[in-house]
Amino acid sequence: MEILVAGGAGYIGSHTVAELLEMGHKVITFDSLQKGHKEAVLGGEFIEGNLLNQEDIEKVFKKNTIDAVIHFAADSLVGESMEKPDKYFRNNDIGGMNLLSAMIKYNTKKIIFSSTAATYGEPEKVPIEENNATIPTNPYGESKLIFEKILKWHDTAYGIKYASLRYFNAAGAHKSGKIGEDHNPESHLIPIVLQSALGKRDCVSIFGDDYPTEDGTCVRDYIHVTDLAMAHILALKKLESNGESAIYNLGNGKGFSVKQIIDVARKVTGKDIKTKIVGRRAGDPAVLIASSDKIKKQLNWNPQYADIAKIIESAWVWHKNHPDGYKKRPTQNYA
Ligand code: UDP
Numbered sequence: 577m578e579i580l581v582a583g584g585a586g587y588i589g590s591h592t593v594a595e596l597l598e599m600g601h602k603v604i605t606f607d608s609l610q611k612g613h614k615e616a617v618l619g620g621e622f623i624e625g626n627l628l629n630q631e632d633i634e635k636v637f638k639k640n641t642i643d644a645v646i647h648f649a650a651d652s653l654v655g656e657s658m659e660k661p662d663k664y665f666r667n668n669d670i671g672g673m674n675l676l677s678a679m680i681k682y683n684t685k686k687i688i689f690s691s692t693a694a695t696y697g698e699p700e701k702v703p704i705e706e707n708n709a710t711i712p713t714n715p716y717g718e719s720k721l722i723f724e725k726i727l728k729w730h731d732t733a734y735g736i737k738y739a740s741l742r743y744f745n746a747a748g749a750h751k752s753g754k755i756g757e758d759h760n761p762e763s764h765l766i767p768i769v770l771q772s773a774l775g776k777r778d779c780v781s782i783f784g785d786d787y788p789t790e791d792g793t794c795v796r797d798y799i800h801v802t803d804l805a806m807a808h809i810l811a812l813k814k815l816e817s818n819g820e821s822a823i824y825n826l827g828n829g830k831g832f833s834v835k836q837i838i839d840v841a842r843k844v845t846g847k848d849i850k851t852k853i854v855g856r857r858a859g860d861p862a863v864l865i866a867s868s869d870k871i872k873k874q875l876n877w878n879p880q881y882a883d884i885a886k887i888i889e890s891a892w893v894w895h896k897n898h899p900d901g902y903k904k905r906p907t908q909n910y911a
Contacts, residue, residue, distance in 0.1 A: 578602045579812070580642045580684075582627060582675055583649030585612025587757050588690065588746055592646060592805040594618050594755060599809065606636055607649065613902040616755050627671035630678075637682035644686040644815070646808055647675060650720070653763055654694060657716035658858045668719035673726065680734050686815045687727070688808050691740045693797075693827070693864045695721040702831070703867035706742070706823050714859030724823065731821045739811035739819075744797035744827030744866045746804055748887040749894035756894030757801075758901030766798070766888060769838055770895040773847040780849060782834050784856035787863075793834035795863040797827035800881030800890065810875040822874070827866025828882050837888075844888045 579596060583589045584605030589612070596603050603620030606627075614622060625632030627649050636642070650668045651657065657664045672689075679687065694717030695710045712718040727738040747766045749756030757767050771777050785792035807826050814822075832840070835851075842849050871877040881887050 577643045577816075578604065578641055580604050580606060580636060580640075580645045582606045582645060582647045583612065583690070584646075585609060585614055585617050585622075586648055587759070588743070588801055588804055589646075589648035590616035590618070590755050591750055591801045592648070592808050593620065594750055594752075595802070595805045595809055604636065604640060604642070606633065611759065613758060615902045618754065627674050628667065630674050633674055633678045634681070637678045637684065642682065642684045644688070644812055645675065645679060645684060646688045646812070647672065648690045649675075650690065652692070652716060654714045654716050654859045655763065655857050657714050657719070661715035664715045664719040665722070669722050669726070672723045676726070676730055676736070679736060680730075685736050686812065687736060687738045688811050688815075689723065689727060689738055689740045691720045691724055691742045691823070692717060693742055693744045693825070693866065695724065695742055696864070698861045699864065702863055702865045703829055704825065704865065705867045706825055706870055713861055716859075728821070737815045737819070738821045739815060740823045741804075741807055741811060742823065742825045743804060744799055744825070744864055746801050747798045748800040748802070748881060748890040750802060751890070753893055753897060756898060757891065758898070760901070765796075765834060765837055766841070766891055767895065769841045769849055770845065770888075770892055772849050773841060773845040773892070774895060774899055776899060778850065780838060780851045781854040782851050783854060783860065785853045786856075789833055789862055791833050791835045794860055795831040795833050795865065797829065797831055797865045798837070798884060798887055799827050800879065800887045803879040803881055807871060807875070807877050810871075810877055814875055824871040824875070825866040825868050826871060827868055828879060829866055829868060830884070831863060831865040832884055837884075840884055841888055844885055844892055
């Protein structure tokens with residue numbers, strides 16, 4: 577099977593490419609490299625291009641017979657989306673539409689879409705199930721929810737089947753030690769905490785300690801990036817066997833506060849990690865915890881890294897060996 581991975585040089589995309597290659601699939605990675613890293617793509621064909629340029633993506637479909645698409649190419653920062661909603665709707669919805677137009681033209685009928693827990697907004701109850709209300713509190717979540725609706729109507733009209741995977745908080749790094757998380761600038765909690773453990777930052781800013789949670793800091797459900805990657809492959813298999821379109825949550829069903837994550841990181845790294853409390857980050861809901869029962873039941877998804885210390889440990893190996901991200905080469909494996 578020939579699989580196009582749009583945004584395959586990014587964090588979750590590159591880990592999915594690694595699993596697809598290990599399973600012997602033919603993979604074409606398409607990425608603008610605005611945020612992705614070419615070194616993160618461990619094999620297959622690489623094509624540099626931007627989904628906002630229709631010709632870039634059409635060329636790929638014209639030259640190859642694409643059986644299925646896994647679509648990661650998007651902007652994904654809550655804070656940035658509050659300041660630049662235009663960027664988010666353009667890249668995430670118009671870019672996605674260009675991909676769908678190419679799929680219609682070249683008769684590709686399967687797509688796995690990288691969605692988010694941010695589609696729910698402030699949840700009415702936790703753990704969150706897929707049929708909970710979707711009222712995003714930020715343009716990032718809204719842009720992803722809009723694209724889920726676009727997908728639904730493309731299924732109705734053109735028979736394009738989709739699985740939309742609503743990720744909670746992706747974390748950790750590949751067991752090979754070769755790929756991991758590297759954003760510039762970094763804004764995610766676990767990499768920031770580990771950069772602080774490495775002495776690359778003075779301290780970690782905690783965005784608000786006045787939330788209605790046990791210790792006042794935001795609670796999130798962290799899921800290992802390889803467990804996420806495997807879910808994409810299971811979802812694709814399901815569509816191949818004539819499965820219907822579906823939406824699935826992906827998390828571990830356990831919530832950890834910002835302060836708890838920092839405490840686990842102190843234990844894993846053995847380092848003192850200094851913190852300071854600052855104001856809330858705009859657009860952040862207080863608690864996001866997944867129910868992943870649906871994907872477990874329907875696709876037999878079974879996370880291998882349910883333990884938060886193991887997740888942070890795998891990220892720590894990556895950060896220790898790549899203190900400057902992809903600028904430095906890996907030296908040690910993580911078993
Ligand atoms: N966070 C924080 N300090 C930071 C980065 C993040 O307190 O330097 C908090 C953030 O407000 C959120 C949680 O950590 O409640 C996870 O944030 P992250 O950006 O990693 O993921 P998101 O929840 O936005 O997908």
